[in-house]
Amino acid sequence: MSVDINELALPDGQIVSDPEEISKLSSDKFTEAIEETSQPLAVIQAKSVEDVQAAVKFANQNQIPVTARGAGTSIVNGSAAEKGGFVIDLTQLNKILEINIPNQYAVVQAGVLNSDLDDEVRKQGYFFSPDPGSKRISSVGGNIATNAGGMSSLKYGTTKQSVVGLQVVLADGRLVELGGKTFKNNAPYDLTDLFVGSEGTLGIITAATVKLLPVPFGNPVTGLATFNDMKQLSVGVQNISGSGLYPSMMEALNKTSIEALDNLEKSDLGKGGAESLLIFQLDVAPAGAVDALKKILAKSGALQVNVTDDPDYAKKIIKIRQDYYQAEAAYGRLIVEDVAVPLSKLPELADFVENLKFTSKVTAFLGGHAGDGNFHPNFAVSKEYAETPADVNEAINKIFKYVQSIGGTISAEHGIGDLKYQWVRPQLGADVVELQRQVKKAFDPNNILNPGRKV
Template sequence: MSTEVGTDLPAAPAASTAPAGRRGGGEAAVTEAFAVALPVGRWSTDPAIIDAHRFDRSGWIPPGRPLGVAFAREVADVQSVLRVASARGVPVIVRGAGTGLAGGAAAGAGTVVLDLTGMNRIRELSVADAVAVVEPGVITADLDAAARRAGLSYPPDPASASISTIGGNIATNAGGLRCAKYGVTRESVLGLEVVLADGEVITTGRRTVKGVAGYDLTGLLVGSEGTLGVVVGATVRLRPLPCATVTLAGYFDTVAAAVDGVTALAAAGIVPAIAELLDERTVRAVDAATGSTLATHGAVFLLVQTDGAGATAEADEAEVILAARARAVHRSTDDATAEPLLAARRAALPSLE
């Protein structure tokens, strides 16, 4: 899916896409098979619950209604759902937090929704190995907060981090504000636990930084949007907290001037942790929705952040480069003044909506 906002929902796994009942009885028999396969309370055909799980943030609502919603709490629940689905020829729509923009969690007639938000445990957070082992329903920002309490961080930072899930980020290979320096989700996923369409569980990858042997099945699965299997666990890479962070807000008259500034930063060898641009329409939408005053400084907003031991020196050079092209450049070295700037970027999509 992949803009960096709302990138948290996997699409249907590689189960059969035959209409419900084509192999194994009518609708009643199919729904009963799911009810029997799952523990009490983890299967629902309540119309209100189904309607609440029919669509994601894309706004697309497929025709018809799903057969029911399965609420997974354990790996065994996912296995049970996929085994029944494969046997009965029922398409499965895997759902995280519902913030996806590409319709990956939109569910129509004859489908079953597999809700993974109940699998939300951080199984392990190792400072020594700088890794975390998490379930797919863990909220992205919650993982980063837990890592920060241990002196580490989880680099992927989609604008939907406060509401999107790790499983959906993995399924869509979500980007984020910090991908300019730390890469997209794939660069932070070391290993996966995945349930295939027939219910078999496989594990891929490793928990070490170096790993060169064999096929990169982990890399193949990240971004596959559920078409190869359902992610039920992930070993992700954590990074040390940067010792320093500097945030620059550049205000420009045109997008071309802002892009020229970013190009000049790259030419100077500066690798910012964050480099995000909002055009004039988005700036005005953010101001209108949040009460910010970005447009009073310039039509186009460029957010640049440097971090690490060289953060100050890089920011000094970046500020000179941007100031030569911008109407104004504002500098922040503390969270209190930097956070509103980051919040403005995160507010872009909701503001446009």
């Protein structure tokens, strides 16, 4: 590499070139199964938008690959650095620039943590609806770059639906503003939405205008129901959906997940042979909702049913869902996958995951957002293995193939990152991939932004 990095005019300390420091910032924080990690040339610690512009401009002029990095909490190695490239660390762009309650938006820098924004606006009776499991540790910029979801996506959509405008550094270092401050905007094309989920390949998101929602009126209604199997649970989900009660959360867990929770909580969720569990909440509950839900669940063949508008009881139910990852992790090192299928295909997906055979010591779980067809097939791998056993990787590949065969997608809310791009082409087909490449080229003609993300 014949580039003289000293020509990039940034203050001392902002260009990190110590190999060990660089290494820490060259991949995801928590993805344990990273196949290969490339050593970039340097990490740029951006303290201002101008720093990002300067670094990207320099990179573009010198054909240096650029990987933007938020909190590093992707679990598809979304923060994988490129060999000889720049990592631009955006964590210090962490200011909430404006909270505008009359206009129901906030303007935040990319590095602001999701929950820091959410906590702040809740003081004023509003909330930031995207609620990925990582919300306490992931940044708004990362949420946008990966179009992160969460439990409340069922009602409020993924991060995309919260993004009103973006500030973006283009591949040549120019700064542009996309979108605006209005909730309806038909001056095409909607480049704002195009950037949501683009994972650092079209430009670098440095700030965003996001929609704030008012905290719902009244008491939520919360419930739990168990069923004989996922097929029966799916009947319950369909019936609740069809009722027009508009749950803000509808989470399903399979039989291994129930066992794990019963082990952790010393509970008896599996009572009566229950092999599936549904946890749901209506954040806006119409009069009569509790009785209606009880009736719907009885009609749907539920075993155990609890529906309540008592806040303390609700907390206990929600805690079960919150403890789920901890319950799984007791079985080993956890690999979390992310797929979506058409709503009615949940029973088939559950069967498929439960029928996977392993010779290595691993437990497969299936849980997720039943209301929008987004499930996480998770694998707890015995800690005795230094690397993920081959049969687990094979099982994951089988699931992806199966999901695509039933009209699903290999990424619902986690993105493609460095680990899933080989699945994009079979899912989209050659013609659509070609269109995507043309779009990429329109924004990044020199192919410097995450160039290794092959579609």
